Amino acid sequence: MGYKSLGDLTKSISMAVSQAQDTVNNQYFKSLAQHFDTQIIDEEEVLVAKMLKIKLSNDDTSEHIEMPSFSLAPTNGLDIERVEVELDANIVALEERTKDESDVMLDVCKNDDNNNSVKVKIVIKKGETPEAMIRLKDSANKYLP
Secondary structure (H helix, E strand, C coil): CCEEEHHHHHHHHHHHHHHHHHHHHHHHHHHHHCCEEEEEECCEEEEEECEEEEECCCCCCCCEEEEEHHHHCCCCCEEEEEEEEEECCEEEEEEECCCCCEEEEEECCCCCCCCCCEEEEEEEEECCCCHHHHHHHHHHHCCCC
């Protein structure tokens, strides 16, 4: 049958949200990785910032400056702001798990009498720039004339 405990459904939703946030975080790291090369220095793997040469004016006397490419790129990630779940189900039992703990059992299968459905809404917002990235950008900006 399609009976599920409310506790198990809640844990499953929580795990799905956690996995979604991990996916968002991994995408953030991938977007930053394009601004760095990996080199072996003193037998250690080191990230080295990709540099851009920038000329600030068109005259012949102006010199080029070098800036790390990450300092010119947006570095805000994304965060999951909230998750809303709507579930149509029939309560079929109250199951005792321990002396002090019980769980509601739900019938989540679709049948002719009840059109059960699940509606999931995930709201994603612009995340804050990590403090380390702010400091890294501030450090890079010191090289500007």
